[in-house]
Amino acid sequence: MTSSARDLADFRKVDTWIFDLDNTLYPAESNLFHQVDRRMGEFIANYLEVVPEEARRIQKHYYRTFGTTLAGLMKQHGVRPTDFLDYVHDIDLSPIQPAPDLARAARALPGKRYIFTNGSRRHAERVAEKLEVLHVFDDIFDIASSDYIPKPTRHAFDRFCSAHGIAPERSAMFEDLPHNLETAHALGMVTVLVHSSYHDHPAQRTISPDRPLPPHVHHLTDDLTGFLNALGPVIAPRDSVDNTGADGETGGEKELDRGTST
Numbered sequence: 030m031t032s033s034a035r036d037l038a039d040f041r042k043v044d045t046w047i048f049d050l051d052n053t054l055y056p057a058e059s060n061l062f063h064q065v066d067r068r069m070g071e072f073i074a075n076y077l078e079v080v081p082e083e084a085r086r087i088q089k090h091y092y093r094t095f096g097t098t099l100a101g102l103m104k105q106h107g108v109r110p111t112d113f114l115d116y117v118h119d120i121d122l123s124p125i126q127p128a129p130d131l132a133r134a135a136r137a138l139p140g141k142r143y144i145f146t147n148g149s150r151r152h153a154e155r156v157a158e159k160l161e162v163l164h165v166f167d168d169i170f171d172i173a174s175s176d177y178i179p180k181p182t183r184h185a186f187d188r189f190c191s192a193h194g195i196a197p198e199r200s201a202m203f204e205d206l207p208h209n210l211e212t213a214h215a216l217g218m219v220t221v222l223v224h225s226s227y228h229d230h231p232a233q234r235t236i237s238p239d240r241p242l243p244p245h246v247h248h249l250t251d252d253l254t255g256f257l258n259a260l261g262p263v264i265a266p267r268d269s270v271d272n273t274g275a276d277g278e279t280g281g282e283k284e285l286d287r288g289t290s291t
């Protein structure tokens with residue numbers, strides 16, 4: 030399922046491909062993020078010495094008020110971010126499997142590719158390794174890199190873009206949380222909402238394939254790999270984009286099959 034409010038030709042200008050991690054690069058149906066979600070509650074219950082129900086309430090309250098649960102814990106309780114992130118990302122990765130089709134589709138995208146996550150670099154590396162897609166990314170920009178100030182703040186996007194010399198108007202961003210695409214849209218990026226059945230933010234409930242997309246969501250898909258494959262005919266071959274020093278891939282590896290499923 031894919032729906033678009035804009036022409037796919039917008040992707041022709043794109044030379045920077047930005048992907049969220051959780052529930053974007055792997056399907057929300059794997060319930061991997063449920064483990065992170067549960068461990069956040071455990072961390073709060075232990076740290077604040079409250080019962081699980083109260084920990085859950087605090088967790089979601091901080092998430093909605095401060096953008097991430099961690100941001101609230103740092104601001105209100107002085108929690109050390111590494112203590113929190115190490116705890117909540119200590120999860121079992123067995124629910125996700127290697128995704129060779131996604132790796133192939135991402136590797137065919139011309140230009141640079143990044144993971145931009147409100148989680149930790151270590152978590153992103155572990156998950157991307159398990160998916161066997163880590164090698165297709167030029168770098169990971171994590172929550173520590175943005176001073177623990179999360180997406181969708183302008184601060185996080187500005188830090189990310191300046192760290193990597195990114196031109197937002199030549200970038201595309203893929204995300205499962207619609208509000209994280211508001212800043213991307215405001216900066217001039219092409220935006221793709223990767224639709225997820227896992228809803229933990231009210232903004233997700235306002236968007237459905239049956240309704241017109243809001244202005245900050247240019248495209249909607251529930252099949253990231255299929256969407257990337259469908260871009261094949263419209264985007265420039267990788268060789269035609271200045272990709273100096275990207276990742277040393279050979280020309281032969283760039284000759285990839287591109288399907289058209291959506």
Ligand SMILES: [Mg+2]
Nearest residue numbers: 049051052205
């Ligand atoms: Mg996500």
